[in-house]
Amino acid sequence: MEKRITGHTGLLALIGSPVGHSGSPAMYNYSFEKLGLDYAYVAFDIKKEEVQDAIAAMKTFKMRGCNVTMPCKTEAVKYMDELSPAAEIIGAVNTIVNNEGKLTGHITDGEGFVKNLEDHGISIKGKKITVAGGGGAATAIQVQCALDGAREISIFNIRDEFFERTLQTAEKIRASVPSCVINVYDIADSAKMTQEIADSDIFANATIVGMKPLDHESVVKDLSAFHPGLVVADAVYNPEETKLLREAGEAGCTCIGGKGMLLWQGVAAFKLYTGCDMPVEEVKKLFFS
Numbered sequence: 001m002e003k004r005i006t007g008h009t010g011l012l013a014l015i016g017s018p019v020g021h022s023g024s025p026a027m028y029n030y031s032f033e034k035l036g037l038d039y040a041y042v043a044f045d046i047k048k049e050e051v052q053d054a055i056a057a058m059k060t061f062k063m064r065g066c067n068v069t070m071p072c073k074t075e076a077v078k079y080m081d082e083l084s085p086a087a088e089i090i091g092a093v094n095t096i097v098n099n100e101g102k103l104t105g106h107i108t109d110g111e112g113f114v115k116n117l118e119d120h121g122i123s124i125k126g127k128k129i130t131v132a133g134g135g136g137a138a139t140a141i142q143v144q145c146a147l148d149g150a151r152e153i154s155i156f157n158i159r160d161e162f163f164e165r166t167l168q169t170a171e172k173i174r175a176s177v178p179s180c181v182i183n184v185y186d187i188a189d190s191a192k193m194t195q196e197i198a199d200s201d202i203f204a205n206a207t208i209v210g211m212k213p214l215d216h217e218s219v220v221k222d223l224s225a226f227h228p229g230l231v232v233a234d235a236v237y238n239p240e241e242t243k244l245l246r247e248a249g250e251a252g253c254t255c256i257g258g259k260g261m262l263l264w265q266g267v268a269a270f271k272l273y274t275g276c277d278m279p280v281e282e283v284k285k286l287f288f289s
Contacts (some may be wrong), residue, residue: 085147094269170182226252
């Protein structure tokens with residue numbers, strides 16, 4: 001690593017908190033070295049109230065860009081000069097590209113979800129998708145699926161103080177992609193959720209249910225929703241096989257875990273930074289197997 005750092009080396013980083021557990025520096029730096037690109041990638045623990053200073057420093061240091069994780073994704077939007085179509089709808093960014101001082105904010109989480117499905121031979125074009133969740137990852141999935149040609153998306157979220165935000169996102173998607181039918185339901189309506197999943201081609205869990213320490217739980221309570229031919233994708237990647245995926249697999253569904261989504265959102269960001277394709281197969285073997 002030290003041998004390839006020069007006075008011309010470009011800097012990229014992950015900002016958010018916490019970031020000490022992140023595998024992004026290893027994945028990006030391996031890819032830079034593999035492709036002979038003169039960049040280095042580090043992680044900075046940045047709290048929400050420090051985002052403005054961090055982005056100012058990014059400009060000062062002429063960094064090529066930053067990945068942004070929680071809790072900074074929505075805060076970073078305030079300091080962008082331009083937003084991608086998905087980031088505009090969602091109101092959050094996870095990738096910032098610095099082009100000579102002009103900052104463009106992107107959100108690649110949804111791209112990661114769609115590419116992970118494609119990596120398993122599944123297209124979302126023309127499909128009906130049911131999504132559990134209304135947070136950042138869920139919203140990114142909903143928006144990207146609509147932009148990429150989904151026929152219908154049914155969204156289930158907790159009817160809490162943030163439910164209005166889910167309704168607003170649905171309106172934004174309808175305005176941007178009128179060809180896609182968007183439905184929003186209370187996740188407590190288990191009968192409706194069972195009906196919508198049973199009528200779907202793809203079901204995505206984008207809640208924290210199933211993630212440790214909630215790994216003994218599943219967002220789907222009525223297993224009659226599962227059927228052969230249904231694709232069940234989980235954004236949760238720890239554990240790799242969630243209760244949801246285990247039960248869906250036993251019912252004959254095609255199951256896809258969350259590690260691939262993590263990989264492919266990074267692949268999309270890498271392309272935005274460098275214009276090059278990440279060496280995906282090598283990265284998969286080293287960091288995702």
